[in-house]
Amino acid sequence: MDLTERKLKILQAVIADFIRTAEPVGSRTISKNYELGSPATIRNEMSDLEELGYLTHPHTSSGRVPSEKAYRLYVNELMKKRELTQEQKDAIARDLYSNVTELENLIERAAHVLSEITNLTAFALSPEKEQDKLKYINLLPVDPKTVVLMLVAESGEVSNTAVRLDKPASEDTLRILAKNMTYNYSGKTLSEALTTDIIKTFKADAEAMAMFEHNIAPSFIKSLEDMLNVNLYMDGLTNIFSLPEYNDIDKARNFFELVNRKQDIMQKLSSRGDGVLITIGGENEDEELSDCSVITATYHVDGKLVGKLGVIGPTRMKYGEVTSVVEYLTDNISKAFRLTEGEGDDS
Amino acid sequence: MDLTERKLKILQAVIADFIRTAEPVGSRTISKNYELGSPATIRNEMSDLEELGYLTHPHTSSGRVPSEKAYRLYVNELMKKRELTQEQKDAIARDLYSNVTELENLIERAAHVLSEITNLTAFALSPEKEQDKLKYINLLPVDPKTVVLMLVAESGEVSNTAVRLDKPASEDTLRILAKNMTYNYSGKTLSEALTTDIIKTFKADAEAMAMFEHNIAPSFIKSLEDMLNVNLYMDGLTNIFSLPEYNDIDKARNFFELVNRKQDIMQKLSSRGDGVLITIGGENEDEELSDCSVITATYHVDGKLVGKLGVIGPTRMKYGEVTSVVEYLTDNISKAFRLTEGEGDDS
DNA sequence: GTTAGCACTCGCAGCGATAGAGTGCTAACA
DNA sequence: TGTTAGCACTCTATCGCTGCGAGTGCTAAC
Numbered sequence: 224m225d226l227t228e229r230k231l232k233i234l235q236a237v238i239a240d241f242i243r244t245a246e247p248v249g250s251r252t253i254s255k256n257y258e259l260g261s262p263a264t265i266r267n268e269m270s271d272l273e274e275l276g277y278l279t280h281p282h283t284s285s286g287r288v289p290s291e292k293a294y295r296l297y298v299n300e301l302m303k304k305r306e307l308t309q310e311q312k313d314a315i316a317r318d319l320y321s322n323v324t325e326l327e328n329l330i331e332r333a334a335h336v337l338s339e340i341t342n343l344t345a346f347a348l349s350p351e352k353e354q355d356k357l358k359y360i361n362l363l364p365v366d367p368k369t370v371v372l373m374l375v376a377e378s379g380e381v382s383n384t385a386v387r388l389d390k391p392a393s394e395d396t397l398r399i400l401a402k403n404m405t406y407n408y409s410g411k412t413l414s415e416a417l418t419t420d421i422i423k424t425f426k427a428d429a430e431a432m433a434m435f436e437h438n439i440a441p442s443f444i445k446s447l448e449d450m451l452n453v454n455l456y457m458d459g460l461t462n463i464f465s466l467p468e469y470n471d472i473d474k475a476r477n478f479f480e481l482v483n484r485k486q487d488i489m490q491k492l493s494s495r496g497d498g499v500l501i502t503i504g505g506e507n508e509d510e511e512l513s514d515c516s517v518i519t520a521t522y523h524v525d526g527k528l529v530g531k532l533g534v535i536g537p538t539r540m541k542y543g544e545v546t547s548v549v550e551y552l553t554d555n556i557s558k559a560f561r562l563t564e565g566e567g568d569d570s
Numbered sequence: 571m572d573l574t575e576r577k578l579k580i581l582q583a584v585i586a587d588f589i590r591t592a593e594p595v596g597s598r599t600i601s602k603n604y605e606l607g608s609p610a611t612i613r614n615e616m617s618d619l620e621e622l623g624y625l626t627h628p629h630t631s632s633g634r635v636p637s638e639k640a641y642r643l644y645v646n647e648l649m650k651k652r653e654l655t656q657e658q659k660d661a662i663a664r665d666l667y668s669n670v671t672e673l674e675n676l677i678e679r680a681a682h683v684l685s686e687i688t689n690l691t692a693f694a695l696s697p698e699k700e701q702d703k704l705k706y707i708n709l710l711p712v713d714p715k716t717v718v719l720m721l722v723a724e725s726g727e728v729s730n731t732a733v734r735l736d737k738p739a740s741e742d743t744l745r746i747l748a749k750n751m752t753y754n755y756s757g758k759t760l761s762e763a764l765t766t767d768i769i770k771t772f773k774a775d776a777e778a779m780a781m782f783e784h785n786i787a788p789s790f791i792k793s794l795e796d797m798l799n800v801n802l803y804m805d806g807l808t809n810i811f812s813l814p815e816y817n818d819i820d821k822a823r824n825f826f827e828l829v830n831r832k833q834d835i836m837q838k839l840s841s842r843g844d845g846v847l848i849t850i851g852g853e854n855e856d857e858e859l860s861d862c863s864v865i866t867a868t869y870h871v872d873g874k875l876v877g878k879l880g881v882i883g884p885t886r887m888k889y890g891e892v893t894s895v896v897e898y899l900t901d902n903i904s905k906a907f908r909l910t911e912g913e914g915d916d917s
Numbered sequence: 918g919t920t921a922g923c924a925c926t927c928g929c930a931g932c933g934a935t936a937g938a939g940t941g942c943t944a945a946c947a
Numbered sequence: 948t949g950t951t952a953g954c955a956c957t958c959t960a961t962c963g964c965t966g967c968g969a970g971t972g973c974t975a976a977c
Contacts, residue, residue, distance in 0.1 A: 247939090249938070249939055250939075250940080251938090251939080260950070260951085261950070261951050261952080262939095262951085262952095263941095263950075263951050263952070264949085264950055266940070266941075267941095267949095267950085269940095270941080280940090281958095281959095282958055282959075283939085283940065283941090283956090283957050284937095284938070284939050284940055284956080284957045284958045284959075285938075285939065285957095285958075285959080286938080286939065286940090358712065358713075361710060363708060363710075363720070365705065365706050365722050369726075371720065371722060371728055373710065373720065373730065375712050375718060375732070379716075379732050381718055381731070381732055383720065383728050384728070385726050385728055460826070460830070461823065461826045461827050461830055464819070464822075464823040464826070470819060471819075472811070472817060472818075472822065475819065475822065476808065479807070479808045479811070480808050483807070483808055594969095594970090596969070596970055596971085597970075597971080598969085598970080607919070607920085608919070608920050608921080609920090609921095609970095610919075610920050610921070611918085611919055611920070613970090613972075614918095614919090614972095616971095617971090617972080627971090628928095629926080629927055629928075630925090630926050630927060630970085630971065631926045631927045631928080631968095631969070631970050631971055632926095632927075632928080632969075632970065632971085633971090
């Protein structure tokens with residue numbers, strides 16, 4: 224790793240140029256635009272860099288292209304995180320908060336903003352809710368044989384489902400059931416609630432029990448599952464059409480088919496580590512992503528809810544810029560939601 | 571329009587062949603595969619058909635391609651709606667009902683199934699809810715300064731929002747407000763509720779009024795708007811990559827950019843008429859759709875909720891087959907939901 | 918009215934020639 | 948010893964040319 228100063232500068236120049244133009248970079252170009260010596264000198268240095276594995280050659284008589292190793296070095300040491308300008312920050316904030324009332328909404332917007340700024344395909348996962356706790360459960364009569372099962376979580380999320388009953392239920396019965404449920408489940412995390420054997424925890428008369436078991440419990444489980452569900456938002460899919468690496472129709476097709484498998488994508492993303500994480504080309508375990516880079520970051524809401532967002536694009540991407548934006552966005556989501564939740568926490 | 575029998579048959583043959591192969595159809599092909607005369611005869615007839623505007627010529631020495639006028643004739647008179655086989659119907663039903671509990675879910679699935687069967691891009695709009703009526707409104711205390719505003723509509727849809735209050739509210743106050751709201755709004759359609767001047771209809775003490783006006787009314791309006799919102803589901807976007815007409819990267823790009831503008835698409839779709847509707851190429855008012863055909867159909871739930879689904883694809887599409895599938899699907903959605911709703915209507 | 922035959926048109930794949938970008942190597946220079 | 952100018956060489960991309968094949972339109976015969 225003991226590259227000379229000049230080699231580092233040349234490498235950086237090649238990477239910068241290639242990221243900008245997507246064309247192999249020749250020695251003359253570097254020589255002209257940077258004060259690093261004559262084309263011949265640059266050539267010699269480039270030749271060394273190639274031997275060291277930082278550059279490659281599409282064919283003998285073409286310029287140099289950075290290897291994954293080069294990008295890795297760039298990301299770790301050379302790249303400067305470009306701090307966003309105030310204007311950019313303002314623009315992001317404006318876009319992000321316009322017309323947003325719910326977290327899901329904010330997340331969706333974040334994916335949108337991210338794709339707009341980076342000109343890449345962006346995604347965002349709504350928070351994982353394993354740690355969210357049930358706070359309050361209620362059963363509300365709508366008509367004699369319909370009740371609404373309402374669950375409120377500590378995060379503020381509310382779920383409700385209309386439940387059909389086999390026989391009419393008295394308000395009393397409902398009240399008892401709801402009380403019982405709240406007593407047994409409030410304070411439990413959603414996943415705990417889901418794995419608790421529901422029936423055993425109950426005390427009520429036979430009729431109420433039967434109703435609970437046959438009508439309410441299934442809906443309760445379904446609601447919990449729904450609340451636990453993580454949503455994936457994607458945006459900027461068509462941005463790849465502007466990238467020369469996807470000019471080939473088959474490449475474009477593969478990309479779309481990849482990102483269309485939402486289940487796969489969600490799994491891949493959620494298995495990634497925390498913080499800002501950059502994986503380049505073959506560093507992605509996934510064969511299909513071997514010529515893409517993926518940048519993800521984690522946002523936290525109230526130190527409990529955790530979600531991810533990021534971009535996917537060709538290995539040639541503006542790592543510095545994208546990283547800054549992704550960081551800024553995750554910070555802002557955390558802030559925005561601590562704020563909303565905070566309004567109430569002081570009571 | 572007084573085409574001879576043979577001309578009609580030839581036209582039909584050309585259309586069928588072109589729909590299958592996407593290649594201009596030559597006279598020899600027709601002559602070999604159908605008993606309609608020698609190549610020379612067919613050529614003469616084709617020449618006539620061209621003069622009448624039913625066929626065109628990409629260039630002098632290539633086969634014939636059907637014009638939009640030809641497709642229109644085909645759709646109106648020549649095409650046989652291919653009744654689905656029992657297997658196909660079963661497969662659809664299986665796909666459609668697997669794991670479906672809510673209407674939204676069913677609609678989303680319908681779009682999926684439709685795209686799978688037709689190999690085209692399919693979309694489905696969730697029902698318009700202007701005619702849905704409010705049935706029941708409730709305000710439920712969660713903690714001293716949080717209540718949940720719950721709206722239940724006659725269609726069974728339930729909406730709720732957590733509302734933060736400026737000051738704690740007593741259960742009594744909430745009960746009075748909820749009663750008042752139910753009294754004033756139940757039986758009103760969602761749009762009526764939205765246009766009713768909310769404050770005027772109220773009678774309550776000053777404090778309750780203030781709380782209603784500042785905290786609850788805005789959430790109420792938002793909830794109504796949410797409930798009125800129509801969702802667009804699309805599926806099978808990548809199917810166009812299998813179509814030769816989208817082998818050109820620019821064509822593909824345009825298509826994706828078109829269907830990505832969801833707002834536009836929704837507007838275009840909802841402004842279309844009822845029943846099964848086929849628009850071919852230039853018949854679409856929209857410039858961008860001028861080389862596409864669009865087939866939509868309307869589904870009804872309980873004779874009240876109305877939504878649309880359909881496909882979009884090149885003018886060369888299997889009109890007969892697609893029409894049948896679209897019809898079968900809309901019928902089944904109507905049935906499926908009359909069923910679910912029906913369970914309760916007998917009470 | 919139908920059909921065989923034939924000249925003609927046009928798109929397309931394959932081929933070679935050419936230009937241009939860029940390298941690697943050698944030799945000279947500081 | 949490191950740097951640089953010069954030059955031969957390599958490889959790609961582009962253009963024009965050619966020949967092939969598919970298909971037409973027309974004419975004349977049936």
